[in-house]
Amino acid sequence: MEPHDQIEAGQTRATDACASVSRRSFLIGAAFVSSSLLLGGCGGGNSTRGSAAPRFLEPGERNFVRAAVDRLIPADALGAGAVQAGVDVFIDAQLAGPFGQAVGIFMQAPFHLGDTEQGYQLPFTPAQVYRLGIQRVDEHCTRTLGSAFAQLKPEQQDKILHELEDGKIDLGEIPSGDFFGLLWKNTREGFLADPIYGGNRDFAGWKLIGYNGPRYNYLDDIGNYGKPYERPYVSLGGTRPVMCRLSDSPTGRFRGPGCEYAHMPAKVHYDALTTTTGKVWPAGNL
Amino acid sequence: MAKKLPEVDVVLVGFGWTASVIAQELTEAGANVLALERGGWRDTVPDFSVTHIQDELRYAVRKQIFEETQRSTLAFRNRPDQLALPMRELGSFLPAAGVGGAGVHWNGQNWRFLPTDFLVRSHNEQRYGKKAIPADMTIQDWGITYEQLEPYYDKWEYLCGISGKAGNIGGKIQPGGNPFEGARRREYPLPPLKRCAATVLFDKAAREVGLHPFPAPAANTSKPYVNSLGVQMGQCTFCGYCEWFGCANYSKASPQSTILPVLLKKDNFSFRTHCSVVRVLTDSAGKRATGVVYVDQDGKEYIQPAQMVVLCAFAHHNVHLLLVSKIGSPYDPASQTGVVGRNYAYQLSSDVNVTCKERLNPFMGAGALGQVVDDFNGDNFDHTGKGFIGGGYIALWNTGGRPILQEYLPKGTPKWGGGWKKALHEDYLYSTHMQCHGGMMSYRNNYLDLDPTYTDDYGNPLLRLTFDFYDNEHAMSKFLTDHATDIAKAIPNRGINSKPRKGHYSIVPYQTTHNTGGAAMGNDPRTSFVNPFLQSWDIPNLWVMGSSVFPQNPGYNPTGTVGALAFWAADAMKRYIRNPQPLVQT
Numbered sequence: 065m066e067p068h069d070q071i072e073a074g075q076t077r078a079t080d081a082c083a084s085v086s087r088r089s090f091l092i093g094a095a096f097v098s099s100s101l102l103l104g105g106c107g108g109g110n111s112t113r114g115s116a117a118p119r120f121l122e123p124g125e126r127n128f129v130r131a132a133v134d135r136l137i138p139a140d141a142l143g144a145g146a147v148q149a150g151v152d153v154f155i156d157a158q159l160a161g162p163f164g165q166a167v168g169i170f171m172q173a174p175f176h177l178g179d180t181e182q183g184y185q186l187p188f189t190p191a192q193v194y195r196l197g198i199q200r201v202d203e204h205c206t207r208t209l210g211s212a213f214a215q216l217k218p219e220q221q222d223k224i225l226h227e228l229e230d231g232k233i234d235l236g237e238i239p240s241g242d243f244f245g246l247l248w249k250n251t252r253e254g255f256l257a258d259p260i261y262g263g264n265r266d267f268a269g270w271k272l273i274g275y276n277g278p279r280y281n282y283l284d285d286i287g288n289y290g291k292p293y294e295r296p297y298v299s300l301g302g303t304r305p306v307m308c309r310l311s312d313s314p315t316g317r318f319r320g321p322g323c324e325y326a327h328m329p330a331k332v333h334y335d336a337l338t339t340t341t342g343k344v345w346p347a348g349n350l
Numbered sequence: 351m352a353k354k355l356p357e358v359d360v361v362l363v364g365f366g367w368t369a370s371v372i373a374q375e376l377t378e379a380g381a382n383v384l385a386l387e388r389g390g391w392r393d394t395v396p397d398f399s400v401t402h403i404q405d406e407l408r409y410a411v412r413k414q415i416f417e418e419t420q421r422s423t424l425a426f427r428n429r430p431d432q433l434a435l436p437m438r439e440l441g442s443f444l445p446a447a448g449v450g451g452a453g454v455h456w457n458g459q460n461w462r463f464l465p466t467d468f469l470v471r472s473h474n475e476q477r478y479g480k481k482a483i484p485a486d487m488t489i490q491d492w493g494i495t496y497e498q499l500e501p502y503y504d505k506w507e508y509l510c511g512i513s514g515k516a517g518n519i520g521g522k523i524q525p526g527g528n529p530f531e532g533a534r535r536r537e538y539p540l541p542p543l544k545r546c547a548a549t550v551l552f553d554k555a556a557r558e559v560g561l562h563p564f565p566a567p568a569a570n571t572s573k574p575y576v577n578s579l580g581v582q583m584g585q586c587t588f589c590g591y592c593e594w595f596g597c598a599n600y601s602k603a604s605p606q607s608t609i610l611p612v613l614l615k616k617d618n619f620s621f622r623t624h625c626s627v628v629r630v631l632t633d634s635a636g637k638r639a640t641g642v643v644y645v646d647q648d649g650k651e652y653i654q655p656a657q658m659v660v661l662c663a664f665a666h667h668n669v670h671l672l673l674v675s676k677i678g679s680p681y682d683p684a685s686q687t688g689v690v691g692r693n694y695a696y697q698l699s700s701d702v703n704v705t706c707k708e709r710l711n712p713f714m715g716a717g718a719l720g721q722v723v724d725d726f727n728g729d730n731f732d733h734t735g736k737g738f739i740g741g742g743y744i745a746l747w748n749t750g751g752r753p754i755l756q757e758y759l760p761k762g763t764p765k766w767g768g769g770w771k772k773a774l775h776e777d778y779l780y781s782t783h784m785q786c787h788g789g790m791m792s793y794r795n796n797y798l799d800l801d802p803t804y805t806d807d808y809g810n811p812l813l814r815l816t817f818d819f820y821d822n823e824h825a826m827s828k829f830l831t832d833h834a835t836d837i838a839k840a841i842p843n844r845g846i847n848s849k850p851r852k853g854h855y856s857i858v859p860y861q862t863t864h865n866t867g868g869a870a871m872g873n874d875p876r877t878s879f880v881n882p883f884l885q886s887w888d889i890p891n892l893w894v895m896g897s898s899v900f901p902q903n904p905g906y907n908p909t910g911t912v913g914a915l916a917f918w919a920a921d922a923m924k925r926y927i928r929n930p931q932p933l934v935q936t
Contacts, residue, residue: 136766142775168418170438172804178435181856182426185435222767229765248766256753257407272771273778275713275753278404280598281587282714289547290708300405 118160120191124212128198129155129247131214135221136251144268146255154254154263155194164191186238190246197243200235201228260301267297352643352651358384359927361642361656363627363671366451367909368895368916369662370605370613371509374579375920377619381927384654385621385662386644389417389448393606398454398596400589406752410594413440415455417447421626424666424813425801426857430683434814436804442856443696443863444594445664449623450605452664452863453909457593457717457749458569458602460512461906462503462914464728465496465532470791470902473729474739482739484822486794488686488693490901493873493882496532499914502921504535506913507567510603511575511583513718514538514567528564528722530730543572543586547710548782549721552746555840561723561833566745567910568718569603579612590750592717602717625652628808630659630675632889639892645808658891658923661869665898669798669868670813678869678879678888681797683816689879691799693792693867694815695903696855697742698823700786702834703758703847705777712751712782720747723837726830727905728789738825742788742905744834751778758783760845777844784838786830787862789905793820798868819855827851864908866900873934877901881934883922884915890932893919 121129130152139145146152158164166189175187188196202212205224209216213224227233229248231241254263256270258278264270270277277298285293360376362369365387373383392398402408409415417440425434446452466473471489474482483489516537517527542565545553549565556563570586577583586601600607613619629643631653641655661668672678672690681692722745724730733739750756758781763773801814831850838846851861872878875887880899886892895916897908922933 137771138768140768140771142771145771163412168420170419170423170436172436174803176433176435178433179428179854181428181854181858182435183437183441183856183858184439225766251766253407253411253754257411258405260405261407270753272775273753275751275778278400278589278591279713280400280589282589283544283585283587285711286544286546286588286714288711289550291711292709293711293714300402 118157120159120164121156121194124202125194125198126152126156127214128202128212129194131216131221132225132247133251133254135218135225136248137255143272144266146251148265149255149263149268150265151251151254151263154257154261155250157262158250158253159191159194164194165189184242186242188238193238193243193246197235197238197240197247200238201233201243204233204235258301259299267299270297352653354653354655357641357655357657358382359656360384360658360660361386361654363630363642363659363661364388364451364663364667365449365605365621365623366446366662366664367453367605367913369451369660370453370609371913371916372660372662372895372920372923373619374609374613375917376923376927377613377616379924379927380618382618383620384656385619386625386627386642386654387449387621387623388626389446389623391623392448392450392454392596393610394596394598394600398598400598403595403598404589404591406591406754409455410752411754413444413594415446415448415594415596416440416444421807422667422812423806424670424815425804426815426817428816428818428854430795430816434801434803434816436812437857441858442861443865444860445666445863449610449621450596453604454596454606455594456569456602456604456863456909457747457907459718459720459747459907460507460510460567460569460603460910462532462534463496463904463906463911464530464730466729467904468492468494468496468499470740470904477729478733478739482733484820487820487822488792488794488877490693490792490870490872490874490877492901493871493878494918499911499918500532500535502914502917503910505578505917506910508539508578509608510569510913511540511571511577511608512538512567512569512603513540513543513565513572515542515565517564526564528724529562530724530727538567540572540575543568543570543716543719544588545721546588546714546719546748547708548706548712548748549719549746551706551708551841552721552784552837555837556721556723558840559836561725561837563721563723566718566720566722566747568716568720569909570716570718571601571603577608579609581608581611583607586716588714588716588719590713590715590752593749622646626808627663627671628674628810630661630671630677630892632675632677636677637889639889658893658927660893660895660923661898662895665865665868665896666798666813666815668894668896668898670810672869672879672894673798673800673813674810677892678886680799683795683797686794687876689870689875689877691797691868692877692879693870693901694796694798694817695790695792695866695900696817697790697862697864697903697905698788698819698827698851699742699861700788700827700831700834700851701758701849702784702786702831702838703760703781703849704783704838704841704843705758705760705781705845707780707842707844709779710748710782711779712748712756715748715750717749718747719749720745722746726833736825736829738822738829740789740791740822740826740905742786742826742830744784744786744830744837746782746784748782753778757781758847761847780844784834786827786834787905787907788823788827788830790823790866790903791820792867792902817855819851819853824852862907864897864903866897866903866908869894869898870901871899872901875936881932883933884919885922885926885933887932887934887936890926891930893923895919
């Protein structure tokens with residue numbers, strides 16, 4: 065099989081999973097799932113809307129995510145929060161990519177909820193969980209509080225998030241604790257993953273905790289018990305305009321004339337992903 | 351119609367650790383060996399380079415270095431009366447796909463089992479009486495002794511360049527090592543790794559509470575090393591990206607860093623990637639394996655005839671292949687007959703988080719950089735009145751400080767919001783955790799068979815795992831966790847979070863990739879699929895490697911014993927090639 069065929073196979077698979085959701089009946093919940101809602105979820109994955117970063121979320125959905133992550137990791141005296149760190153950008157790109165489309169994930173029917181010990185059993189990709197979940201949370205907020213989540217006061221938003229976390233809001237076929245769990249997991253990822261994925265902007269997350277980024281050699285430092293390790297922050301993509309000696313660059317890729325520092329490029333290219341089964345997800349930009 | 355290929359002497363299913371050992375040994379003996387790997391080719395350069403391998407999101411979180419459930423997963427339930435559901439996402443354990451197998455992404459925590467581990471039924475019955483073993487606990491002796499395996503442990507350790515301190519050389523206890531270990535013939539090939547702040551604190555605290563800490567044996571090289579095959583390895587630099595990553599530095603022992611540079615030069619060895627073996631073929635009498643069927647990336651089927659078939663895949667996959675090939679008698683828990691799928695086991699692990707007063711810089715680490723106490727493993731202590739048999743080690747592993755997954759925050763930390771952020775800010779650099787790495791006995795209702803509902807990419811029924819924790823292991827785990835908490839209290843700290851594992855086994859949180867059993871070894875064909883040489887009782891030219899042959903799981907990481915058993919079996923295979931007969935007559 066040529067790589068081109070493999071790309072198509074991967075994309076077709078994601079669509080198939082969506083189609084199966086709309087066609088088949090599932091043994092979870094009683095709520096009816098509208099096929100247009102779900103097909104919309106699949107189509108969005110390939111849309112880039114002229115932006116450098118791949119996008120999945122519709123504007124209203126993006127507002128929800130932005131508002132939610134701002135409460136989950138707020139900006140405060142300790143430093144930037146999730147919004148300043150670009151976590152909403154990160155989540156959007158992840159949902160448009162292989163993660164959001166459940167590439168490589170076993171999505172065979174029949175679906176049964178089962179016991180907690182048996183793990184995730186919903187017939188939805190992560191992108192579909194976001195699409196359905198956001199719609200249902202906004203419906204809930206509008207019905208009970210008069211406006212969508214993003215327009216609520218911070219205290220109201222916190223209360224909704226706690227209720228989601230505790231499984232107390234009815235989101236139809238998605239247990240609200242599962243929706244919250246996915247949102248919080250992705251928020252942490254976006255705050256703490258390498259900046260090449262669009263979050264952790266200006267090393268906001270790593271500055272908070274005191275992690276200087278992936279480095280290669282601590283042989284001389286590991287015995288300095290109890291001492292601070294003070295080096296510039298680095299990413300797999302290089303360094304932001306933090307003053308740094310060339311020798312500090314883990315990649316050695318970002319060199320400029322007489323350069324004492326280097327910039328991370330505005331657009332970060334990520335390599336094509338060859339999965340362990342040999343399927344290929346195309347390269348792209350963040 | 352499957353295309354039939356020219357016959358080889360030996361076909362290996364999978365191309366990870368055990369296949370690499372067997373291939374190296376049998377090609378030296380002159381055999382023509384072929385390995386079939388379902389994943390792709392990968393090597394230190396370019397696949398594990400520091401320019402991209404230190405990517406926690408891509409490899410550890412999104413799991414791009416492991417097998418995809420879409421192609422092959424298993425269905426899981428706790429009890430036989432439950433409906434098994436597919437493991438849709440990886441969680442509790444992380445099998446590999448690709449050349450090198452899990453040997454690419456392991457931590458390098460490399461152990462020998464205790465002499466009594468190999469005699470777990472007879473030893474415990476003798477010391478504590480037959481009543482100490484519950485009726486549904488189906489443990490058995492291995493059919494070999496530690497003393498028989500010792501030369502092969504030695505061979506494995508000098509292949510991998512293990513860093514450590516011997517505790518018992520020829521029966522003489524060595525200061526600084528593990529005083530409980532079985533006698534070894536000589537010192538480890540390399541001295542222990544340098545210690546980090548957290549392991550220094552653990553060592554001091556463990557001594558204060560009267561235990562016997564020692565540096566963990568590590569397949570991370572403490573110095574440059576030329577291994578027993580003449581392959582050069584580099585000194586570990588503590589980059590903190592071992593487990594779930596490939597090593598960029600030729601420091602973590604893997605097939606790529608220890609065997610393949612020699613093996614791949616040989617004319618009598620070849621391998622094919624993206625080839626999934628779906629059947630083992632036998633003759634009409636079922637007395638001889640004739641080869642395997644595999645499917646390539648394009649879905650084309652091939653028959654690969656061979657004089658010998660060796661199953662070297664991950665533990666689950668070896669058992670699955672036997673079941674779908676209808677080889678051996680499938681285990682039936684109701685009648686307690688049959689052997690294929692019997693005695694599946696795992697580990698019972700728990701954690702104790704400590705937020706220290708001293709800054710730890712946890713990101714300076716290595717997969718097997720740890721201090722350990724072995725006082726409560728196996729039968730290293732008197733179990734009288736304890737209510738359980740077996741045990742495990744307590745270790746402080748400083749594998750790294752990767753920000754997304756390696757936070758060990760104090761008890762009561764808010765789960766999100768400003769409070770979480772504050773705790774992360776204050777505690778990340780000061781927090782560490784201890785692991786209680788408990789063994790697991792085997793039980794009547796912990797087993798593997800075929801699922802009636804779900805199928806894999808090739809149309810085969812999924813493997814079905816029925817598995818839960820039992821009282822013996824819960825009691826053992828509580829005992830270990832309590833002792834670990836005592837050690838934690840002796841470390842100057844700002845908070846301790848003891849996290850005993852309670853309740854049912856869950857497939858969701860990562861625990862260990864130490865899945866064992868299903869094709870157990872032993873002296874009795876009624877309770878084991880392979881004889882003590884890992885040769886099938888029924889089909890003498892079929893062999894099974896890896897932890898699928900463990901009859902139960904001791905309280906250590908399995909790879910050291912998996913490697914030693916591969917060398918042990920390779921010697922037996924060489925005898926078999928000269929004289930193709932069952933090595934144990936029934």
